[in-house]
Amino acid sequence: MKYMIMTFGSAEAGLATMGKEWMLEMIQFMHNLDDDLRKSGELVSAEGLADGSQAKTVRFENGISVATDGPYAESKESLVGYWIVDVEDEDRALAIASRIVDFVKVPIEVRRVMDAPPDF
Amino acid sequence: MRSDARTEDLLRELAPQVLGALVRRHGQFDMCEDAVQDALLAAAQHWAEQGIPDNPRSWLLTVASRRLVDRWRSEGARRRREETAALLEIPEQGRSAAEHDDTLSLLFLCCHPSLSVSSQLALTLRAVGGLTTAEIASAFLVPEATMAQRISRAKESIRSTGARFELPAKSEQADRLRVVLHVLYLVFNEGYLTSTGPSLNRADLTAEAIRLSGMVHALLPAEGEVAGLLALMLLTEARRAARTLPDGSLVPLDEQRRDLWDRSMIEEGVALLTRTLGTTAVGPYQMQAAIAAVHDEAPSAAETDWPQILALYDVLERVSPGPVVRLNRAVAVAKVHGPRAGLALLGTLDDDERMKRNHRLESVRGHLLELAGDLSAARDSYQRAARMTASLPEQRYLALRAARLA
Numbered sequence: 220m221k222y223m224i225m226t227f228g229s230a231e232a233g234l235a236t237m238g239k240e241w242m243l244e245m246i247q248f249m250h251n252l253d254d255d256l257r258k259s260g261e262l263v264s265a266e267g268l269a270d271g272s273q274a275k276t277v278r279f280e281n282g283i284s285v286a287t288d289g290p291y292a293e294s295k296e297s298l299v300g301y302w303i304v305d306v307e308d309e310d311r312a313l314a315i316a317s318r319i320v321d322f323v324k325v326p327i328e329v330r331r332v333m334d335a336p337p338d339f
Numbered sequence: 340m341r342s343d344a345r346t347e348d349l350l351r352e353l354a355p356q357v358l359g360a361l362v363r364r365h366g367q368f369d370m371c372e373d374a375v376q377d378a379l380l381a382a383a384q385h386w387a388e389q390g391i392p393d394n395p396r397s398w399l400l401t402v403a404s405r406r407l408v409d410r411w412r413s414e415g416a417r418r419r420r421e422e423t424a425a426l427l428e429i430p431e432q433g434r435s436a437a438e439h440d441d442t443l444s445l446l447f448l449c450c451h452p453s454l455s456v457s458s459q460l461a462l463t464l465r466a467v468g469g470l471t472t473a474e475i476a477s478a479f480l481v482p483e484a485t486m487a488q489r490i491s492r493a494k495e496s497i498r499s500t501g502a503r504f505e506l507p508a509k510s511e512q513a514d515r516l517r518v519v520l521h522v523l524y525l526v527f528n529e530g531y532l533t534s535t536g537p538s539l540n541r542a543d544l545t546a547e548a549i550r551l552s553g554m555v556h557a558l559l560p561a562e563g564e565v566a567g568l569l570a571l572m573l574l575t576e577a578r579r580a581a582r583t584l585p586d587g588s589l590v591p592l593d594e595q596r597r598d599l600w601d602r603s604m605i606e607e608g609v610a611l612l613t614r615t616l617g618t619t620a621v622g623p624y625q626m627q628a629a630i631a632a633v634h635d636e637a638p639s640a641a642e643t644d645w646p647q648i649l650a651l652y653d654v655l656e657r658v659s660p661g662p663v664v665r666l667n668r669a670v671a672v673a674k675v676h677g678p679r680a681g682l683a684l685l686g687t688l689d690d691d692e693r694m695k696r697n698h699r700l701e702s703v704r705g706h707l708l709e710l711a712g713d714l715s716a717a718r719d720s721y722q723r724a725a726r727m728t729a730s731l732p733e734q735r736y737l738a739l740r741a742a743r744l745a
Contacts, residue, residue, distance in 0.1 A: 221480075260458075260489025263481050289602070305481050307455045328724050334480065335729035336590055337736070338699060 221332035222262060222312035224302045228325060229271050229294040248322050256304060256315070262305040271297030303332065346386050349395060350379050351550075354469030357399045359441025362409065362504045368448060370410050371403070376402035379469060442467070444504050450519045453500045459522045459528075465490055470546055479529070480543050505699050516559075520568050520624065523552050527572050528536040545576050563619030566611055567628050573608035574631035589736045590672035593640035605635045623659035626651055629710055645674035662694050665701055678711035697702035698727035702737055709744065718744040 237245070256262035271290040274297065278285055290297045306312050309331075316327045354375060360373040378399050394396045449462040461479075464470045470478075476486035507515045530545030552569040559565050581595035590596075612628050630651045636641040652668035665688055673681025685704055694700045707722030721741035728734050 229605070258488060258492075260485050260487075260492050262485055305457070305479070305485065306458055331729045333731040333734065335728055335733075336729075337528075337730040337733040338702075 221303055221305045221310065221334050222309070223313065223330050223332055224304065224316050224319070225330070226299045226301070226319070226323070226325070227296055227328070229297060240321075243267045245322070246297075252315075253302075256302070261304045261306050265300070265302040267300035268298055270303050271299075279281050329337065343387055344385065346391060349391065350382055350399075351469040353396050354397055355442045355445050355554075356438060357396065357469045358466055359404055359438065360400060361443050363441055363506075365407065366504070368504055369491075369498055372494065374403045374410060375399070375408040375591060376471070377406040378467070380471070381406075392580055405740055414523070414637060438559060439517030441505055442554065444506055446519050447507055447515050448497060448502055448504055450515070450522045451497060451500070451502045451517055452494060452515070453502065454493055456488060456522070456525065456603075457509050458496070459518070460526055461486060461490050462493045462549065463522055463551070464526065470547070470550060516562065516565075516700065519555065520552075520564060523548050523555070524568060524624075526551070527575075544578070545572070548572060549576060552731045553692070561619065564622040564624045566615040567622055568627035570612040570630055571606045571613070573604050574628055574635050577604035577608065577635060583732070587732055589732050591736075592634060597639065600635065600677050605632075608632065609636065621654065621658055622656060624656065626655040630655070643674075645671055649675050662688050662691050662697075663699070665692075669707070670703060673707050673710060678707045681707045682711065696727065697726040698737075700724075701727065702733075705737075705740065 241247060253262065253265055256265075271292075271294040274290040275286050275288055276291045278287065303314070304312060306315070309329075312329050316329045320327050345509070357378070358371060361375060362368050365371060382399055382403050386392070386395075421557055432511070444552050446463065446467055449466050450459045454462070461475055464478075465472065472487045472490060473483050473497045475490075476483040479486065506512070512660045525549035527545050530543070530548060548570070549572050552565070552572055555567045556562075556569050557745040576596060577600050578592075579598035580601070581597065582590055584590060608628065609632050612625070615627060616629065630648055633644050633648050633651070649671040652664065652671050656664050656668055665684065669681045672684050682704065683709065685700065688694050689698055701724035705717045707726060708714075708717035708720055718741045721737050721744070725734050725737035725741065728737065
């Protein structure tokens, strides 16, 4: 079953405020994590997103769709990156997320991808 | 590459036999498996150009043996002795008695209990089903590199656990066979998700599960549950064309166009079941097949023999008790004794931890509440179920169901 593991945040709250040591460790950590998931045959995809401050939001206004600068959510709640993993069960997805949380110390969201067969 | 259907069928049929023969001779399941895949690809190419050889099995065995030697060579000279032995070996003529066991041993190995379920599925489809890694990856909607890694890890753990290429001891065989059947059942289930991949779509997975189950049934004709599983698959697959609309939305059983059901598949499933029932101990697959058969044989939803289905669920719950069986039995109870009786039975599942996160309890409850005329409670149940399911078509179906009652 597939799960999306999502990290949220913004530049102010994240990278920029951390020291050099931590950042180097973080880069190594992410590299190792992706590598492990690739080797275990669980990684479907992983992407990082440009900072939320660079986002545009398309809204329906006065009967038409209009693009405006800025993210939809508060920039500190904006999606930063995600992994999609294909794992044995939810426990395994949570274990992967825990490994990330143990390092980054910020909450991570884990959601099932809709890939289950229907019952009928 | 494998456009010719006859060639493809033949290759897939021969794949486990050739692999079995190779492993029996040399051991080293993982390397033999790679060599056979190479040989299958070579065959698909050569046979398309030059036609199928007189003895395709020998052809494959010879090419696979050569590829095995190539692989040993590339590993260095440490296998010089086996290499020579493999070269001197004359390709098998005819079929040995051990061959019957080879395919089974292969299945038991690929479905080894030490492997994760996803590894069991992938390995079975490749080593026994003869599918390529790319085909399996596309069926499970993951990148090819991910699937390749999964398969190679599975082979690695077979090597490290020291699992042997042989039939399990008599005392273990029933348990091991249960794992094999579960894997085939899951392959079939995966095929339920209607989605199109480039080379192998999910519909082909159900066909593959039926083909492999048919093969196991031919090898173990006296095993009632093998026949039961095969019959269950046939009787379920028969409804495929009626189960979804062209836009992918689901059609529940009682609203399906029965003229779209595949009659010959139903007859095949019913005949198989009739031959099987009563010859061995009753098991869950046989019972589920029997229930599917009652549905399939009803000329219309209204003419369904629900008392018969309820009786079968009673037996099923006895041989294989569990919340999901109880849930399905509640539907039959509702049809026979009224929706309130069904709802009462559902109530016994409310405190069951295993059902806490299962959307089916709420979706069945919604259905029974709707039958009982309690429309607003039915709508709530459908909406709860829609939030809980991990199936997109089912979520849409349930949301639509709720919207209809608004």
